[in-house]
Amino acid sequence: xxxxxxxxxxxxxxxxxxxxKLVDFHGWLLPVQFEGIIAEHKAVRExxxxxxxxxxxxxxxxxxxxxxFLQYINCNNIKNEPGAGVxxxxxxxxxxxxxxxxxxxxxxxxxxxVVNAACIAEDFAWFEKQASHFEVAVRNESAxxxxxxxxxxxxxxxxxxxxxxxxxxxxxxxAEISLFGVDGYLTRTGYTGEDGVEIMLPNAYxxxxxxxxxxxxxxxxxxxxRDVLRLEAGYLLNGADADQTRTPYEAAxxxxxxxAKENFVGKDALTAQKAQGVQEKLTGFVLKSPGVPRAGxxxxxxxxxxxxxxxxxxxxxxxxxxxGYLAADAAVPGTEVEIEIHGKRAKAEVVKTPFYKNRV
Amino acid sequence: MHxxxxxxxxxTHEWAHMEGDxxxxxxxxxxxxxxxxxxxxxxxxxxxxxTAGQNCCVIESVKSAxxxxxxxxxxxxxxxxxxxxxxxxxxxxxxxxxxxxxxxxTAPAEYENLLxxxxxxxxxxx
Numbered sequence: 221x222x223x224x225x226x227x228x229x230x231x232x233x234x235x236x237x238x239x240x241k242l243v244d245f246h247g248w249l250l251p252v253q254f255e256g257i258i259a260e261h262k263a264v265r266e267x268x269x270x271x272x273x274x275x276x277x278x279x280x281x282x283x284x285x286x287x288x289f290l291q292y293i294n295c296n297n298i299k300n301e302p303g304a305g306v307x308x309x310x311x312x313x314x315x316x317x318x319x320x321x322x323x324x325x326x327x328x329x330x331x332x333x334v335v336n337a338a339c340i341a342e343d344f345a346w347f348e349k350q351a352s353h354f355e356v357a358v359r360n361e362s363a364x365x366x367x368x369x370x371x372x373x374x375x376x377x378x379x380x381x382x383x384x385x386x387x388x389x390x391x392x393x394x395a396e397i398s399l400f401g402v403d404g405y406l407t408r409t410g411y412t413g414e415d416g417v418e419i420m421l422p423n424a425y426x427x428x429x430x431x432x433x434x435x436x437x438x439x440x441x442x443x444x445x446r447d448v449l450r451l452e453a454g455y456l457l458n459g460a461d462a463d464q465t466r467t468p469y470e471a472a473x474x475x476x477x478x479x480a481k482e483n484f485v486g487k488d489a490l491t492a493q494k495a496q497g498v499q500e501k502l503t504g505f506v507l508k509s510p511g512v513p514r515a516g517x518x519x520x521x522x523x524x525x526x527x528x529x530x531x532x533x534x535x536x537x538x539x540x541x542x543x544g545y546l547a548a549d550a551a552v553p554g555t556e557v558e559i560e561i562h563g564k565r566a567k568a569e570v571v572k573t574p575f576y577k578n579r580v
Numbered sequence: 581m582h583x584x585x586x587x588x589x590x591x592t593h594e595w596a597h598m599e600g601d602x603x604x605x606x607x608x609x610x611x612x613x614x615x616x617x618x619x620x621x622x623x624x625x626x627x628x629x630x631t632a633g634q635n636c637c638v639i640e641s642v643k644s645a646x647x648x649x650x651x652x653x654x655x656x657x658x659x660x661x662x663x664x665x666x667x668x669x670x671x672x673x674x675x676x677x678x679x680x681x682x683x684x685x686t687a688p689a690e691y692e693n694l695l696x697x698x699x700x701x702x703x704x705x706x
Contacts, residue, residue: 252643253616257616511620511640512620
């Protein structure tokens with residue numbers, strides 16, 4: 221057993237006060253749910269919910285070569301245009317996925333990269349290693365910043381009461397904000413398939429922000445609902461659906477790979493894989509009988525084992541849904557498969573993702 | 581009628597209520613709170629033989645799957661078919677209409693070994 225004490229976000233006490241059930245998530249003590257996953261899911265799909273995502277990382281890249289450096293370590297084209305953000309994958313030389321992250325341009329010489337909590341240390345070390353050939357300074361400020369995601373069709377309306385500039389902020393853009401007398405960042409991003417924003421402030425100002433949103437009626441939501449929402453919306457969970465054994469092509473994210481770019485880490489490997497095609501591909505499944513598919517369940521086509529699930533859940537909208545790696549020849553929408561759940565085979569069908577057609 | 585007060589409990593959070601040689605089985609209020617948002621109950625089959633302490637049913641919540649252990653041994657003689665359309669009944673009425681299945685006991689003495697409500701409450705306070 222690992223005896224390292226769990227890390228707490230600046231909102232841990234506020235979440236407990238709001239009735240959170242707290243769990244260990246990659247070494248962080250985080251709320252898995254408040255009222256309940258189904259009620260929280262509904263709030264985000266129909267109104268507005270908020271998530272404490274303070275565990276996520278903030279890495280700043282500054283200097284003359286900031287953009288060139290980010291272009292080199294990302295497979296997607298990073299925008300060198302103040303305010304603009306781009307979702308991309310950060311790859312190994314083999315073209316496999318270290319992390320998925322959004323790089324926001326603050327100025328042509330200053331970028332903010334928001335990374336996954338479980339990858340902060342590894343990303344930062346990788347950035348520092350790769351930065352040696354560039355005129356850049358890389359700073360990990362993850363421990364200083366807190367972050368709340370406000371998501372749902374009413375999210376913008378709610379956040380505008382505190383931050384009027386939210387209304388004009390374009391999708392995947394960032395704005396520098398001032399709230400409670402301190403500087404922070406507002407981004408029109410999220411991980412739910414709904415419209416919404418994410419607000420970053422220094423740790424000490426997170427509780428006032430949480431309380432203000434709570435008073436306005438924004439519903440506190442936990443990681444449980446977040447996982448259902450992101451899976452419905454077809455977003456990868458790094459560490460589950462993607463890791464350093466999988467490339468963006470295998471993870472069905474070919475759209476983030478810009479092979480026309482001059483050079484980036486992993487380009488040679490991906491160029492070769494693109495020519496050869498992939499053996500396995502991340503594929504969506506819908507269960508056709510009652511039950512809940514989970515990560516680790518085997519997928520059969522006829523008698524043959526052809527894949528394994530990496531994420532699965534019960535969706536209030538679509539019942540049993542999952543994604544997993546399936547032999548590429550079987551990864552065709554409409555293909556009938558069987559998923560082994562608790563030792564029994566359940567009928568399922570290969571479907572195109574996302575399950576939930578996002579309004580954003 | 582089975583209530584929290586007239587049931588016996590397994591340390592694994594199932595309850596049993598005995599009438600003659602038939603034990604009705606469900607999960608405790610504490611267990612349904614812990615599991616939360618129940619979305620599917622994979623019940624045993626009528627006619628299936630079950631053994632006390634052995635896994636015979638799975639309760640799925642959004643987040644996780646929980647194995648349910650038979651509190652007593654015997655043959656499953658009835659399952660709660662209402663759960664097929666409304667699995668959340670287990671959350672709403674864990675001791676009433678949210679029961680899971682009924683066992684015709686082969687070793688009624690096993691029932692006496694289960695905990696009464698007070699003894700069970702002590703185990704969940706730990």
